[in-house]
Amino acid sequence: MPSNPSKAAAIVAAAEADEIGYLSNPKTDMMLGIEAIHNVCREAGITTKDIEGIANPGGANSYAEYLGIVPKWVDTTQVGGCSFQIHVAHMLAAVNAGMLDIGVVVNGQAGYSRRSFPRGAAGGPGGDALGPDAQFMTPYGVMGAPSQYSHALTRHMHQWGSTKEDFAEIAVSTRKWAMLNPRAVMHSKETNPNGGPISVDDVLNSRIISWPLNILDCCLVTDHGGAVIVASAAAAKSFRTPPVWIAGAGEAIGHATMLEMKDYTATSAAASGGRAYKMAGMGPEDMEMAMIYDSFTVTVGITAEMLGLTKRGEGPSLFAGGAAGPGGSGIPINTNGGGLSFNHSGMYGMQLLVEAYRQLSRTAEDGINGLPGKQVDAETCIVNGTGGSLSATGTLVLTVD
Amino acid sequence: MPDYNKPIPIPDPFVSKPYWDGAKEGKLKLPRCTACSRVHFYPRIVCPNCGSRSIEWIEATGEGYLHTFAVQHRASGGWAEEAPFVTAYIDLREGDRVFTVLRGVDPAQPEEIMKKIGALCRIEWDKASDDVSVPYWRVVG
Numbered sequence A: 001m002p003s004n005p006s007k008a009a010a011i012v013a014a015a016e017a018d019e020i021g022y023l024s025n026p027k028t029d030m031m032l033g034i035e036a037i038h039n040v041c042r043e044a045g046i047t048t049k050d051i052e053g054i055a056n057p058g059g060a061n062s063y064a065e066y067l068g069i070v071p072k073w074v075d076t077t078q079v080g081g082c083s084f085q086i087h088v089a090h091m092l093a094a095v096n097a098g099m100l101d102i103g104v105v106v107n108g109q110a111g112y113s114r115r116s117f118p119r120g121a122a123g124g125p126g127g128d129a130l131g132p133d134a135q136f137m138t139p140y141g142v143m144g145a146p147s148q149y150s151h152a153l154t155r156h157m158h159q160w161g162s163t164k165e166d167f168a169e170i171a172v173s174t175r176k177w178a179m180l181n182p183r184a185v186m187h188s189k190e191t192n193p194n195g196g197p198i199s200v201d202d203v204l205n206s207r208i209i210s211w212p213l214n215i216l217d218c219c220l221v222t223d224h225g226g227a228v229i230v231a232s233a234a235a236a237k238s239f240r241t242p243p244v245w246i247a248g249a250g251e252a253i254g255h256a257t258m259l260e261m262k263d264y265t266a267t268s269a270a271a272s273g274g275r276a277y278k279m280a281g282m283g284p285e286d287m288e289m290a291m292i293y294d295s296f297t298v299t300v301g302i303t304a305e306m307l308g309l310t311k312r313g314e315g316p317s318l319f320a321g322g323a324a325g326p327g328g329s330g331i332p333i334n335t336n337g338g339g340l341s342f343n344h345s346g347m348y349g350m351q352l353l354v355e356a357y358r359q360l361s362r363t364a365e366d367g368i369n370g371l372p373g374k375q376v377d378a379e380t381c382i383v384n385g386t387g388g389s390l391s392a393t394g395t396l397v398l399t400v401d
Numbered sequence B: 001m002p003d004y005n006k007p008i009p010i011p012d013p014f015v016s017k018p019y020w021d022g023a024k025e026g027k028l029k030l031p032r033c034t035a036c037s038r039v040h041f042y043p044r045i046v047c048p049n050c051g052s053r054s055i056e057w058i059e060a061t062g063e064g065y066l067h068t069f070a071v072q073h074r075a076s077g078g079w080a081e082e083a084p085f086v087t088a089y090i091d092l093r094e095g096d097r098v099f100t101v102l103r104g105v106d107p108a109q110p111e112e113i114m115k116k117i118g119a120l121c122r123i124e125w126d127k128a129s130d131d132v133s134v135p136y137w138r139v140v141g
Helices: A029-044 A060-067 A083-096 A132-136 A144-160 A164-178 A200-205 A269-280 A297-306 A315-322 A338-342 A349-360 B017-024 B077-082 B110-114
Strands: A053-055 A073-075 A103-105 A208-211 A245-253 A290-292 A380-387 A392-399 B029-033 B055-059 B063-072 B085-092 B097-103 B120-127 B133-139
Touching: A029 A060, A053 A060, A053 A083, A060 A073, A060 A245, A073 A083, A073 A245, A083 A103, A144 A164, A144 A208, A144 A297, A144 B063, A144 B085, A144 B110, A164 A200, A164 A297, A164 A315, A164 A338, A245 A269, A269 A297, A269 A380, A269 A392, A290 A297, A290 A349, A297 A315, A297 A380, A349 A380, A349 A392, B017 B029, B017 B055, B017 B133, B063 B097, B063 B110
Parallel strands: A053 A073, A053 A103, A290 A380, B097 B133
Antiparallel strands: A208 B063, A245 A392, A380 A392, B029 B055, B063 B085, B063 B120, B085 B097, B120 B133
């Protein structure tokens, strides 16, 4: 049962950057924030490696990577100047829930130094013109997510002996689900000239975007709106709609830029998924369906391995011969048609949530969002979102009574 | 120089200054922690391995090994006319990793490049402007 978070946590140290005010030697946002973290850790008698959770408006990924830490709790809530009070409130709740013991709320902001930055340099954490991406990645012509994720697929093929054909099966399986979803962009020739069934050969012969990724390995770019309501157990009883219980939740950051991804065939979903399973008291063997972020086929394959749904290196095998598709012999995966064939608006995690709710609440065949054959009989579902460049992950274990 | 039509990075004049100063002389400079002796890249004011803020700069060999790659068929600006071209991650001899455009390989034959994963690569510098030289890597092994 939930407990009152009052006094579940305390602020135990506070510090600032080495110098503040009008700096004679300019510093970036990141430098100022890192100095403050370093100093607060010294004051508290811990090292940066003891930090389990990190909060910053928009920049938690970049701070974690810069420090070389892999936090298990993150908050990048960005609502302006009061964001930090809200981060503290979130952290209190998370500590009360047992999700972390030591977290840091940080900010660095070069309001004055910014004036002397080189022309064209913005200065925000991570995404700025003086940051690692702008200096060491974008000069080499990479363009968007596919141009980076492709490097992960190459490495998967090298390291685990997988093939482009194996990953193409993921796109084929996901398209079959889309054909049962009238709202899927690729439902049929009626919804899109390129809709309807596809084969492995179709995937392999489609336009190359960033080898080894062809365009049918890549998600759509669409519009979407979605929302879910979360209610307490007591309040849930008063709803006319059925509850789908959040049995487990976990989060993690592996890195921010792919430059810092240690193993291109592994993501932090192993960590966030492990935490979600632990909270739920369940394991991969208990999952009866999966909703896995499919920005690209490679994202799904790797994530399935990280979530323990199959062995390392064998992610695509879950989809072989239509096993994860409608009526398949394995657990159903991405039953809405996925980001690959249903809808991907840029941040696809909402679509995952909506479909997981529909499936577990037995409302997946309403004629608008699903046709006969789409509803699966699962009572448990693992949901995993992946953000950035295979960077951050959030995992939920959902169940019904 | 005027013919360098690719994006020219804006050197960070604070943290990465020694790197870009070295680049102008055709030298690969890398940050190394004096506490744990580990090299890291991209440059930071704190060691991502041990958390120390005591960082020195060393001159590296300019050698590394191909870790993974992709063939970019879609690009913008100056890179559009180069497509398809090969991007790659290189494991530095001194440790940690850099990103680059890889030379000495045929973008039309990615299966052949697959066989070069792990092969020795060497750095070479393109003078992009009076102030900035950009490193590229070539498969030599």
